[in-house]
Amino acid sequence: xxxxxxxxTTSWLRPFAATFVTAVFFVPLYVVLVNxxxxxxDITADPVGLPVPPSLDSVRQVLSRPDHLFWYGLVNSxxxxxxxxxxxxxxxxxxxxxxxxxxxxxxxxxLAFLLCGLMIPPAVILEPVTEVLRSLGLMTTxxxxxxxxxxxxxxxxxxxxxxxxxxxxxxxxEAAALDGAGRFRIFxxxxxxxxxxxxxxxxxxxxxxxWNDFLNPLLLLGPASGTTVTVGIYRAIGEHHxxxxxxxxxxxxxxxxxxxxxxxxxxxxxxxxxxxATKG
Amino acid sequence: MAATxxxxxxxxxxxxRPATTPRNGRRRLTKALHFLTFGAPGLLIYLALVMLPIVMxxxxxxxxxxxxxxxxxxxGLHNYxxxxxxxxxxxxxxxxxxxxxxxxxxANALGLAIALLLDRPGxxxxxxxxxxxxxxVLSSVVVSVIWQAILADDGLLDTVLRNLGVADPPGWLSDPxxxxxxxxxxxxxxTLGFCVVVYLAGLAGVPTELLEAAEIDGAGRLARFRHVTWxxxxxxxxxxxxxxxxxxxKAFDQIQVLTNGGPGNGTTSTIAFQVVQTTxxxxxxxxxxxxATAMLVIIAALAVLALRILQRREVTx
Numbered sequence: 106x107x108x109x110x111x112x113x114t115t116s117w118l119r120p121f122a123a124t125f126v127t128a129v130f131f132v133p134l135y136v137v138l139v140n141x142x143x144x145x146x147d148i149t150a151d152p153v154g155l156p157v158p159p160s161l162d163s164v165r166q167v168l169s170r171p172d173h174l175f176w177y178g179l180v181n182s183x184x185x186x187x188x189x190x191x192x193x194x195x196x197x198x199x200x201x202x203x204x205x206x207x208x209x210x211x212x213x214x215x216l217a218f219l220l221c222g223l224m225i226p227p228a229v230i231l232e233p234v235t236e237v238l239r240s241l242g243l244m245t246t247x248x249x250x251x252x253x254x255x256x257x258x259x260x261x262x263x264x265x266x267x268x269x270x271x272x273x274x275x276x277x278x279e280a281a282a283l284d285g286a287g288r289f290r291i292f293x294x295x296x297x298x299x300x301x302x303x304x305x306x307x308x309x310x311x312x313x314x315x316w317n318d319f320l321n322p323l324l325l326l327g328p329a330s331g332t333t334v335t336v337g338i339y340r341a342i343g344e345h346h347x348x349x350x351x352x353x354x355x356x357x358x359x360x361x362x363x364x365x366x367x368x369x370x371x372x373x374x375x376x377x378x379x380x381x382a383t384k385g
Numbered sequence: 386m387a388a389t390x391x392x393x394x395x396x397x398x399x400x401x402r403p404a405t406t407p408r409n410g411r412r413r414l415t416k417a418l419h420f421l422t423f424g425a426p427g428l429l430i431y432l433a434l435v436m437l438p439i440v441m442x443x444x445x446x447x448x449x450x451x452x453x454x455x456x457x458x459x460x461g462l463h464n465y466x467x468x469x470x471x472x473x474x475x476x477x478x479x480x481x482x483x484x485x486x487x488x489x490x491x492a493n494a495l496g497l498a499i500a501l502l503l504d505r506p507g508x509x510x511x512x513x514x515x516x517x518x519x520x521x522v523l524s525s526v527v528v529s530v531i532w533q534a535i536l537a538d539d540g541l542l543d544t545v546l547r548n549l550g551v552a553d554p555p556g557w558l559s560d561p562x563x564x565x566x567x568x569x570x571x572x573x574x575x576t577l578g579f580c581v582v583v584y585l586a587g588l589a590g591v592p593t594e595l596l597e598a599a600e601i602d603g604a605g606r607l608a609r610f611r612h613v614t615w616x617x618x619x620x621x622x623x624x625x626x627x628x629x630x631x632x633x634x635k636a637f638d639q640i641q642v643l644t645n646g647g648p649g650n651g652t653t654s655t656i657a658f659q660v661v662q663t664t665x666x667x668x669x670x671x672x673x674x675x676x677a678t679a680m681l682v683i684i685a686a687l688a689v690l691a692l693r694i695l696q697r698r699e700v701t702x
Contacts, residue, residue: 120509123502133531134519135573136541152541155456200427203419217429222435224688226635228657229677232664233438233445256434257425288419317524319638324665335524339642342530349534349541356527367522371515374522375582 138347141357145350163354171355178337181326182316183362185247185333189254190311194304196255197262204263205270206278207327216267222260227320240327242348245327254315269303302376309370316363334359439681453668471487472657473651474676477659478683480565484655485633487569488576493625495573496580498616503581504588506544515587518578525638531560531561532571533643561652564644572639576632580625581635587621606652627691637661656680 140148141163142156204216234253235244243249273296281291295306315353322333332340341355366372446464450457468474499517503510519530535541536557546554557567560583591614599609635656640646646654646662654662664673 119502119505121514125511126499126502127516130574131516132517133535135534137531148541152544190604196427196430199423207424215424217434219428219431224429224684225439225629226637226657226680226684228635228660229442229681230435230438230636231498231661232670232677233441234434236441237433237438252430253434255427256430259431260435263427273403288423292423294518313522317522317526319524319526319641321660332669335526338524338526338530342533342642352534356530360523360527363522363524364519367519368515371518374518375586 125161137316137353140349141353143350145348148349148353154179159341163350164264164358166351167354167358169252174332174337174341175355178332178334178359181247181331182333182335182359185230185250186312188247189251189315190308192251192255193258193262193311194307197259197300197307198258198266198300198304199268200291201263201270202292202300205267206275216263219260222257223264225257227257231320231324235325244325245331247326250322250325252320257321258270258311258314261310265303265307266300269300273299305370305373306376309366311371312366315361437606440678442674442681445671446678448671448674450671451668452670452672457671460671464672465679467672468679470674473654474656474679475657476651477654480651480653481636481657483565483635484569484572484636485630487566488633489626489629490571491543491569491573492576492580492629493622496577496625497584499577500581500584500588504585505691514581517581520575521578521582523575526642528571528575529639529642532567532574536567556646556648559648561649564648568639568643571643572636575639576629579628582616583621583625587618591617620690623691623694627694630687630691631684634680634687656683 136152138157139154140152142159142161144160144162147156147160183298200219204212204219238244238249238253241249243252267378276300277295278291281295286294316333317331317335319335319339322336323339326332326336328340338356338359342352429685446461447461448457449460449463452702499604503514503517533540537543538559540557542557543554560563595613595617599613604612633656635657636655640653640655640658641661644653646652646658651659656676657680660673660676661667663676667673
């Protein structure tokens with residue numbers, strides 16, 4: 106009875122309401138985007154106006170800072186993120202395969218023991234982690250931070266890979282073993298290529314997490330040249346409390362790689378996130 | 386890296402082949418090599434940098450360790466009894482509960498409403514969904530700095546409000562009665578996209594035949610939602626609730642950047658923030674370790690509870 110008229114109202118109401126709600130949600134991001142391209146004094150004068158004419162002054166200032174905060178941070182972030190996510194993916198794929206294919210009680214116990222790590226807050230273990238790193242001579246080094254990332258994220262990787270292993274028939278591996286392939290050849294030539302969707306999930310999520318990490322690099326890396334871009338933003342707000350232009354420009358530049366990464370892998374992202382939600 | 390990998394691969398090869406021969410010693414050697422190459426690296430790093438530190442934290446929590454005040458001695462349960470009477474800790478615990486509950490309820494409710502609004506095909510809706518998900522990939526530091534620029538005294542929002550003629554706009558982050566709710570709202574904004582995406586996936590899993598059948602039977606829009614869609618969203622609700630509760634309990638970055646625990650004495654401090662503050666700024670490592678242990682126990686209890694609920698849902702679905 107009310108369906109025809111109801112349909113007609115929603116046909117324009119829904120897109121309108123959806124766009125409006127999204128626009129409200131978008132305001133904070135809009136504020137950053139327009140103010141990156143304004144000069145310092147124009148921001149406080151008119152924080153929400155469009156940047157006419159757009160100015161690259163703030164961006165230029167950040168890129169040419171005498172202390173190279175952005176460039177040092179960028180190099181460190183790229184290095185730490187790239188090595189950490191590659192190491193976690195390889196190590197946890199091998200461990201996940203090993204545990205999923207090992208029969209017996211102790212393999213199941215090891216898996217449960219690893220999965221406990223999924224819920225541990227970094228703040229709980231941070232102080233002893235600094236002690237362990239110091240005793241290894243790896244405190245304030247990139248290698249140390251990478252190792253901490255590997256230890257902390259291996260449970261997530263193993264969780265994803267052991268789940269995905271269930272879709273790979275063991276007969277494939279048995280056939281390869283009968284043909285004389287060794288364990289490494291079986292893993293690298295047969296199993297690992299089949300794990301590609303799981304690897305993609307792990308790489309993408311870790312890429313964002315490691316790039317955005319704050320507490321670990323703040324306390325485990327040294328100041329100044331040892332910092333990452335994310336920590337660099339935090340350091341910069343201390344210095345230019347009211348120069349929003351530079352802070353926004355630094356934030357924009359530091360986030361650009363993640364945003365591009367996100368837009369490129371958007372589909373994977375959503376798939377990785379929602380795998381559990383639909384299966385229930 | 387590449388060199389060690391190929392070297393290890395070579396070992397695996399040589400070790401892998403004799404697995405078919407019946408000789409026991411060789412087989413045991415193969416097994417050991419398999420464990421050393423596949424299992425050990427991950428387990429070892431995890432043990433050294435996650436599990437050993439937990440043991441160390443628990444051990445330290447029974448001492449008065451403080452580098453500014455040696456020597457370190459065993460103090461038994463003293464740190465734990467002190468925790469119970471420490472208003473900084475109980476206050477932080479209470480703040481954490483408030484933030485977690487607000488974020489969980491608000492992000493779930495808004496997330497479901499927005500997912501229902503955006504649950505249509507087409508380019509416009511794809512674009513709008515991407516906008517909602519963007520804050521999820523931003524670092525908490527970036528999110529906090531954006532909101533700080535907006536909400537600080539003399540920040541962008543107050544500038545706009547003053548231009549509109551509001552003489553004395555509220556101190557969003559500087560008024561002790563408001564700051565905690567500002568922080569909770571910011572975390573809600575940040576995590577909302579996650580909820581939206583999970584609910585959209587849940588909605589996509591509701592069979593249209595069911596909805597059509599209900600419509601033919603005369604069920605109105607509300608009845609269809611209540612009796613068809615909502616029950617089928619149960620797993621999405623569970624996932625969102627667990628993720629949001631646990632991330633609320635871990636909240637640290639936002640507090641550090643936005644308020645540094647203030648205004649005043651710890652009005653926005655969370656337990657994670659309190660642990661870091663006590664341990665690294667205050668140098669009370671023993672006492673901080675007791676706080677950390679308490680936090681771990683609380684989160685473990687939450688996780689066990691969450692797992693129970695998840696398993697029960699799976700059974701009934």
